[in-house]
Amino acid sequence: MTSAPRRPLKSVLTYDRDDSTRRLSIFCNAESHVGRPWLIDSFYWGDVGGQVSPRWLRAGHYYRGGLPIADLPKSSRTVLVGNRVLSEDELLEDRADSGSRGRYDFKCHLCALSMSRREEVVHAAFSKLANENVAEVTLSLLAAILK
Numbered sequence: 589m590t591s592a593p594r595r596p597l598k599s600v601l602t603y604d605r606d607d608s609t610r611r612l613s614i615f616c617n618a619e620s621h622v623g624r625p626w627l628i629d630s631f632y633w634g635d636v637g638g639q640v641s642p643r644w645l646r647a648g649h650y651y652r653g654g655l656p657i658a659d660l661p662k663s664s665r666t667v668l669v670g671n672r673v674l675s676e677d678e679l680l681e682d683r684a685d686s687g688s689r690g691r692y693d694f695k696c697h698l699c700a701l702s703m704s705r706r707e708e709v710v711h712a713a714f715s716k717l718a719n720e721n722v723a724e725v726t727l728s729l730l731a732a733i734l735k
């Protein structure tokens with residue numbers, strides 16, 4: 589008995605439909621779980637109805653091809669003051685002042701591949717990828733870009 593090998597997803601997916609919103613989604617498709625991609629996080633370029641200057645914002649749902657395809661339970665972003673991570677309560681109290689900085693901890697829960705980078709570095713990479721019409725990228729490729 590033979591079974592056809594599962595075709596791996598490409599490490600980069602570009603827009604395949606008309607979507608004026610710039611989006612960047614991150615997934616893991618490592619060899620150890622080919623065919624079972626782990627959806628890590630999803631972002632879009634926006635301004636929350638003009639409340640903030642345009643920036644990369646977390647989508648809350650995983651987007652593929654311009655459509656939300658899955659819920660994302662937890663943010664990959666933490667806020668630090670110095671080397672201390674602020675708690676959820678401190679964030680709600682808006683203790684994230686000018687001395688704070690954002691950090692992303694992207695992690696695949698199937699193969700434990702992970703990457704931690706400062707927010708501004710990650711956002712700059714998102715912008716470069718989006719300018720090349722990339723809408724979705726593997727964590728391993730993003731890690732290689734940010735090396």
Ligand SMILES: [Zn+2]
Nearest residue numbers: 616618696699
């Ligand atoms: Zn993985």
